[in-house]
Amino acid sequence: MRKKQQPLERSAEKGPRGQIVCGTDFSIHANEAVNAAAAIALRSRLPLLLVHVVEKSILTDEMVAIHRQFEKSAQEKLVHEASLLRDRDVEVRTELIEGHPEAELLRVAARPETRLLVTASLGHIAVSRLLIGSVAERTAEASPVPTLVVRDAKPLIEWAEGRRKLRVFIAGDFTASAEAAIRWVKELQSIGPCEVVLGHVDWPAEERRRLGIHSLVSFSQNPPEVEQVLERDLQAKLNRLLGDASARVRITPSWGAPDFYLIEMANEEEADLIVVGTHQRHGLSRLMHRSVSRALLHHAPTSVACIPSSFGADTSSAPIPQIHRVLVTTDFSEPGNHAIPYAYSALAAGGTVRLVHVIPPVEMPSPLVPHFDRQRRSQKEHSKEVGELKAKLRSLVPQQAADRGIRSDVVVLEGLDPAATVGQEADRFGADLICIGSQGHSRLAAAVLGSVAQKLVALTLKPVLVVRMPPA
Numbered sequence: 001m002r003k004k005q006q007p008l009e010r011s012a013e014k015g016p017r018g019q020i021v022c023g024t025d026f027s028i029h030a031n032e033a034v035n036a037a038a039a040i041a042l043r044s045r046l047p048l049l050l051v052h053v054v055e056k057s058i059l060t061d062e063m064v065a066i067h068r069q070f071e072k073s074a075q076e077k078l079v080h081e082a083s084l085l086r087d088r089d090v091e092v093r094t095e096l097i098e099g100h101p102e103a104e105l106l107r108v109a110a111r112p113e114t115r116l117l118v119t120a121s122l123g124h125i126a127v128s129r130l131l132i133g134s135v136a137e138r139t140a141e142a143s144p145v146p147t148l149v150v151r152d153a154k155p156l157i158e159w160a161e162g163r164r165k166l167r168v169f170i171a172g173d174f175t176a177s178a179e180a181a182i183r184w185v186k187e188l189q190s191i192g193p194c195e196v197v198l199g200h201v202d203w204p205a206e207e208r209r210r211l212g213i214h215s216l217v218s219f220s221q222n223p224p225e226v227e228q229v230l231e232r233d234l235q236a237k238l239n240r241l242l243g244d245a246s247a248r249v250r251i252t253p254s255w256g257a258p259d260f261y262l263i264e265m266a267n268e269e270e271a272d273l274i275v276v277g278t279h280q281r282h283g284l285s286r287l288m289h290r291s292v293s294r295a296l297l298h299h300a301p302t303s304v305a306c307i308p309s310s311f312g313a314d315t316s317s318a319p320i321p322q323i324h325r326v327l328v329t330t331d332f333s334e335p336g337n338h339a340i341p342y343a344y345s346a347l348a349a350g351g352t353v354r355l356v357h358v359i360p361p362v363e364m365p366s367p368l369v370p371h372f373d374r375q376r377r378s379q380k381e382h383s384k385e386v387g388e389l390k391a392k393l394r395s396l397v398p399q400q401a402a403d404r405g406i407r408s409d410v411v412v413l414e415g416l417d418p419a420a421t422v423g424q425e426a427d428r429f430g431a432d433l434i435c436i437g438s439q440g441h442s443r444l445a446a447a448v449l450g451s452v453a454q455k456l457v458a459l460t461l462k463p464v465l466v467v468r469m470p471p472a
Contacts, residue, residue, distance in 0.1 A: 018115040021049045023105050026077050029120040032153040034081065036303075037118035038090045039160035043191055046115065047091040051108055052078055053101040071096065102139040109145050117143055121151045121303075140297060140306040141278050146184050147306045149297060155272035156303065165193045169271035171262045171292060172198040172234060172249075174461065176309045177277025182241040183312035184305065185275055189244065196247040198238050199265040201258035202230060212415075212424030222253045225428075232430055240319075259295035266302065275305045323347055327426045328435040329356040329418075332392065339437035339467035340396050346433055346465070349405030354429050355393040358421050359385075361414040386412045419455035426462055435465045 022037035024030040041048040078094040159166035172178045276293045328343035330336030362382040393410035415421030
């Protein structure tokens with residue numbers, strides 16, 4: 001016996017609609033999940049597929065009759081539940097499948113029409129043991145569609161019935177999986193109103209290193225400038241993907257695992273639902289990387305939605321990014337200066353270009369300083385040189401920039417690693433694009449605009465425009 005189906009009740013609506021799938025084992029917890037799935041399906045005007053998986057086993061001749069009776073009982077329960085849902089105007093069909101629960105539900109989830117997989121956090125069948133072991137973790141992490149694990153159905157039902165807003169907490173960072181989570185929350189907002197908070201847990205030492213900020217307030221706290229950059233960039237991501245001006249960002253520094261801090265923030269926000277992206281790692285990679293989604297499924301006291309990183313990643317429907325800030329670096333060679341007009345060409349009125357030049361850090365002449373050199377510049381000489389370099393950068397601003405409403409500012413950076421220094425400044429500045437020239441001829445140009453350009457592309461997560469000189 002593979003499966004038994006009831007025909008889907010068709011509505012007058014035409015075209016592909018999708019479906020919501022809910023796995024049930026007829027337990028009290030599973031019934032909660034079914035009611036939540038039914039309410040969401042009704043509000044979304046999507047059909048609900050109710051699935052029960054009968055564990056596949058090797059049977060003796062004496063057990064065959066008992067097994068068939070068990071299947072018959074399960075089918076009757078499915079029909080009864082479907083009948084109750086139809087009384088509530090839910091469009092529903094049922095499937096009774098024999099096999100391993102997690103594998104069979106994943107097969108159903110992989111069907112092109114499946115939009116959402118709903119399951120209970122507790123129950124008898126393996127797929128609903130999402131808080132107990134690796135079987136459930138594999139189900140959530142391998143599901144090709146968003147998976148909603150229901151712990152408390154009441155707020156989900158009340159939201160779907162239009163009686164309240166849904167308080168949603170997104171576990172967010174700068175990864176593609178977090179973007180998928182935000183895109184799914186936008187889909188939730190199309191179903192009903194949501195109050196959205198994005199929570200981010202950072203490692204202070206790593207953020208200081210990434211941004212090149214050396215002030216040390218506390219090992220366990222973020223300096224104000226780090227907090228401002230993180231909040232600015234996360235809020236920009238949230239606004240771009242969600243388009244909800246009321247959505248907020250919360251940041252918590254931590255030296256430990258992020259999941260418990262995320263749960264604490266979600267509890268403080270009285271969240272009805274935690275939404276987290278999944279990387280869907282497999283094999284050795286799965287063992288080597290700690291899964292935040294898995295930890296949230298284990299410990300979160302509220303419902304959790306796991307969103308695959310591929311969700312909503314169709315580039316054909318992705319919005320064209322808006323460029324507001326461009327960082328361009330030059331060593332004052334011809335190739336370096338050639339990149340500057342291209343930096344301005346990427347901006348519309350109201351944008352800002354930051355022109356950057358990197359010099360070695362100043363060292364006060366002292367025999368106590370490593371690599372002591374009596375010829376090193378004094379602080380006064382260094383300050384004078386910086387002022388002259390800033391004036392030189394300002395002289396490179398195209399005359400048309402002001403007429404086009406583009407702002408310009410100049411920065412002279414100190415660093416031994418030009419690529420890392422430019423990348424850190426781009427993160428602090430919040431650059432949407434980095435622009436750099438190539439094919440320099442001088443020794444300095446080769447250092448800053450040759451290998452540095454390649455290293456910069458490898459280091460930064462931001463888009464980089466490498467401008468080559470035209471052939472002579």
